[in-house]
Amino acid sequence: MRNYYQPEIETASREQIRQWQDERLVQQVQHVWDNVPYYRAKMEEKGVTPADIKSVDDLHKLPFLTKADLRDAYPYGLMGVPVEECVRIQSTSGTTGKRVVAFYTQGDIDLWEDCCARAIVAVGGTKEDVCHVSYGYGLFTGGAGLHGGSHKVGCLTLPMSSGNTDRQLQFMEDLGSTIICCTPSYAAYLAESIHERGLQDKIHLKAGIFGAEAWSENMRRDIEQKLGLKAYDIYGLTEISGPGVSFECEAQTGMHINEDHFIAEIIDPDTGEVLPEGSKGELVFTCITKKAFPLLRYRTRDICVLSREACPCGRTHVKMTKPMGRSDDMLIIRGVNVFPSQIETVLLQQGYPANYQIIVDRVNNSDTLEVLVEMTPDNFSDSLGDITAKEKLLVAELKSMLGLHAKVKLVAPKTITRSEGKAVRIIDNRKI
Ligand code: DLL
Numbered sequence: 001m002r003n004y005y006q007p008e009i010e011t012a013s014r015e016q017i018r019q020w021q022d023e024r025l026v027q028q029v030q031h032v033w034d035n036v037p038y039y040r041a042k043m044e045e046k047g048v049t050p051a052d053i054k055s056v057d058d059l060h061k062l063p064f065l066t067k068a069d070l071r072d073a074y075p076y077g078l079m080g081v082p083v084e085e086c087v088r089i090q091s092t093s094g095t096t097g098k099r100v101v102a103f104y105t106q107g108d109i110d111l112w113e114d115c116c117a118r119a120i121v122a123v124g125g126t127k128e129d130v131c132h133v134s135y136g137y138g139l140f141t142g143g144a145g146l147h148g149g150s151h152k153v154g155c156l157t158l159p160m161s162s163g164n165t166d167r168q169l170q171f172m173e174d175l176g177s178t179i180i181c182c183t184p185s186y187a188a189y190l191a192e193s194i195h196e197r198g199l200q201d202k203i204h205l206k207a208g209i210f211g212a213e214a215w216s217e218n219m220r221r222d223i224e225q226k227l228g229l230k231a232y233d234i235y236g237l238t239e240i241s242g243p244g245v246s247f248e249c250e251a252q253t254g255m256h257i258n259e260d261h262f263i264a265e266i267i268d269p270d271t272g273e274v275l276p277e278g279s280k281g282e283l284v285f286t287c288i289t290k291k292a293f294p295l296l297r298y299r300t301r302d303i304c305v306l307s308r309e310a311c312p313c314g315r316t317h318v319k320m321t322k323p324m325g326r327s328d329d330m331l332i333i334r335g336v337n338v339f340p341s342q343i344e345t346v347l348l349q350q351g352y353p354a355n356y357q358i359i360v361d362r363v364n365n366s367d368t369l370e371v372l373v374e375m376t377p378d379n380f381s382d383s384l385g386d387i388t389a390k391e392k393l394l395v396a397e398l399k400s401m402l403g404l405h406a407k408v409k410l411v412a413p414k415t416i417t418r419s420e421g422k423a424v425r426i427i428d429n430r431k432i
Pocket of ligand 1: 091
């Protein structure tokens with residue numbers, strides 16, 4: 001028997017999952033209709049009532065919710081229970097406009113922590129493990145979510161939060177951390193620091209649970225090799241609870257969505273039309289168990305593909321690919337769509353670390369793209385004379401990936417500020 005946290009749920013038959021979803025959706029729509037006037041008005045506008053929603057097949061009849069709705073209804077307008085029944089708020093890490101504030105009852109926290117516990121068990125976590133949580137604690141959901149999940153699994157939980165790298169490494173060594181949870185960019189920074197201090201033999205990590213931002217397969221291999229662990233992806237968003245909406249298993253080929261709590265759809269981001277399974281499009285979630293912040297058909301802006309192919313791990317819940325960029329993170333430069341992940345892929349393929357910054361500007365009414373790329377200490381010292389040649393090679397590789405000319409500037413190691421949470425990789429001066 002595999003050590004699943006909730007095998008009866010995670011390996012349930014498709015029919016069983018579908019039955020849970022049908023029943024829970026019907027109840028949730030009634031709950032929202034009765035308690036969330038903002039969404040009820042949207043349903044009325046579309047001429048839909050709870051009687052029209054009998055199963056998942058009817059989901060498409062419901063109106064979408066977007067980030068704009070969350071701003072309109074800020075702070076209490078989408079709550080499904082009275083404030084006195086809530087025990088927690090969390091908030092997004094967004095830096096522009098109003099932050100998203102999500103509310104939780106104790107039951108909502110419990111189911112969120114269940115999802116995170118499943119993620120920890122999926123990377124091999126048991127009560128024997130020391131789980132080092134370096135996601136930020138506080139309003140951000142990363143710390144609180146994985147912390148709660150780690151308790152449920154029974155791991156010894158180290159609530160490190162982000163920052164103070166020396167202390168992180170000291171505890172990692174002294175307490176023998178075996179699982180690390182943080183953003184992939186912070187994992188890359190920790191790996192760099194461990195190598196600089198020559199601590200490789202003193203660190204005994206076996207698995208990393210990395211998410212909250214996009215990271216490529218190349219970056220995965222790089223982190224795995226440098227930290228000597230297996231690196232797993234985890235996905236989630238504050239609006240839908242936080243980390244653990246989906247997570248990777250040992251197969252490392254996509255993230256299982258916790259379908260007993262969330263129904264996933266893929267839509268065409270331009271028309272809103274539901275796309276057939278296997279299509280690439282915008283991910284939309286409907287929460288069917290959460291009570292305090294019960295979002296229905298929430299448009300995530302994340303672009304991905306869903307797959308129901310049988311997974312060797314035995315889990316039956318649908319898998320999503322890594323988000324292939326957010327439709328609102330995509331840069332449009334001289335009319336060309338550019339995703340930061342494409343630039344990262346080129347840099348890692350050419351042997352550079354994932355420390356870079358993309359600077360977009362507008363000069364004489366034309367967009368410019370510049371990529372600052374940090375060198376490793378090794379390629380810095382042996383390339384002093386031939387930096388221009390290396391820059392030219394990157395310009396050519398980027399041109400073939402993006403179909404666009406980008407200026408490239410190689411900079412000395414440690415020039416680009418390291419991030420302890422989500423990395424800030426894009427500076428778009430056109431917006432200022
Ligand atoms: O980032 C929740 C989280 C914490 C997920 C820790 C995983 C680990 P927000 O701050 O609300 O919540 O940001 C949500 O981050 O819509 C995606 O665009 C992006 N994102 C989250 N996980 C991944 C991932 C948390 N694994 C937004 N890969 C989402 C790529 C991710 N992007």
